[in-house]
Amino acid sequence: MYEFTLSCDKIHSNFADYAQRCWEEGIKQAGGAIARIDNDRNCNVAIACDKPYIKQIKSLVMDTVTEILAVGYKNIYLRKALGITKDNFVINTLINTMCAFDNSFDKECIRAVVNIEDRVNLEGYYNFRMGKVKGKWKEVAEITSRNDLLFSGSAFAEEFLSYLVETVPIGINNLSVVLDKNDFSLFDSNNKLIVPASTLYSRSTVEEEAMLNIICLRPKRIRLYCDRSGVNGDFVRLVESLFEVKEVKNS
Secondary structure (H helix, E strand, O other), X not given: OEEEEEEEEHHHHHHHHHHHHHHHHHHHHOOOEEEEEEOOOEEEEEEEEOHHHHXXXXXXXXXXXXXXXXXXXXXXXXXXXXXXOOOOHHHHHHHHHHHHOOOHHHHHHHHHXXXXXXXXEHHHHHHHOOHHHHHHHXXXXXXXXXXXXXXXXXXXXXXXXXXXXXXXXXXXXXXXXXXXXXXXXXXXXOXXXXXXXOOOOOOOOHHHHHHHHHHXXXXXXXXXXXXXXXXXXXXXXXXXXXXXXXXXXXX
């Protein structure tokens, strides 16, 4: 039998929520068990599965832990290093995009130090085992600050976002985005539902989550279904600025 527990500080409960969502279906299919145990200080997600499924569950665990440390904690690190305290849709989108892009090196380094044979405390790894990765993040923060990429205003940040999008090859030809106040869905050219990525930022809005996914998918054309009056106006404006939007319809 394989048993594993992921723990994090209560302030970062969104990471435990994410892990639980990632693991529930796989654990269920493996006939295993998953439990969420929180207290005043910590959040814990415990799983167990029998021998025939250990390899695939370990792979799932490693992928999830790596994603949290490489994307979620990078988001925390950059926001603190750059002194970002106010919510701004364009700035938040840029930070989320910087965390999602070009993280293969980060993930490789993290995989080399994470031991999923034992309990993983996320703060322990972030504080004491990720010096090499955090050194790279520090360089990113210094370059960003030195070139005033965030503090010259949203317009300059939007220009940088445009540059980042242009450097990414076209991902899919057509993307349909259905968005309301509470959720969003993504569909490919064959109307197949796309599993979304997460910003792993605790204060992220629905529009910011959707925007990151659109940027990462880099579609040639977008069909956007939303009620303009019910969503952040900067979301629609930025989508239309960065991509070819075929139509915007009320969802």
